[in-house]
Amino acid sequence: MATEKGIVTKTGPGTAWVRTLPAEACASCASCGTCGAQRQDTEVEVINEVGAKVGDRILIDIKTSAFLKATFLLYVFPIIGLMAGAMLGVQLAEHYAYDPSACSAAFGFAAFFLTVAIVRIQGNRMGRQRAYRPQILKVLPPLPGAPVDLQDQCPV
Numbered sequence: 319m320a321t322e323k324g325i326v327t328k329t330g331p332g333t334a335w336v337r338t339l340p341a342e343a344c345a346s347c348a349s350c351g352t353c354g355a356q357r358q359d360t361e362v363e364v365i366n367e368v369g370a371k372v373g374d375r376i377l378i379d380i381k382t383s384a385f386l387k388a389t390f391l392l393y394v395f396p397i398i399g400l401m402a403g404a405m406l407g408v409q410l411a412e413h414y415a416y417d418p419s420a421c422s423a424a425f426g427f428a429a430f431f432l433t434v435a436i437v438r439i440q441g442n443r444m445g446r447q448r449a450y451r452p453q454i455l456k457v458l459p460p461l462p463g464a465p466v467d468l469q470d471q472c473p474v
Contacts, residue, residue: 365453403429
C-alpha cells in the first residue's frame, strides 16, 4: 500500500479532487521547489468515503498491486510487444527471403503500436474499476500555524 498526502481542492458525489503534497523528505531539502518532484499542478480524483471537505489535509491510499499492474501495462507490455514483433519479423524475413532489418523494424513497430492501443483500451477499463482508483484513508489534522494556501506547499 502506497500512501500520499494531499489537500482537497473540490468535492463531488463520493469523490474528491486532491492536490498532492511533496513528501516529508522535501521539507528539509535545500532544492525544495526546484527539482520538479513536487508536481505542484497535479490534481487527482480520489474516492472520498470519509467525508473530507475542501481544504482538508488527507492521506491517500494507492493499492500496491494495482499500481504495479498499471506500471507493467504502461511500461513493460509495449516493450515486450516491440521485441516480439521484431523477432517475428526476422523469422518471416528468413522464411520469405525479405530484408531481415526492414521486416524486423516493420513488425516491431506494428506490434508496438498494437500493444499501445491495447494499453489504452485496458487502461480505460481499469480506470473505471474501483480497485485501481486511489481513495482517501483519513483526514489529517491541520499543520499548526500553517496557512491554508494551496500554492505554497514547500514546508510540509
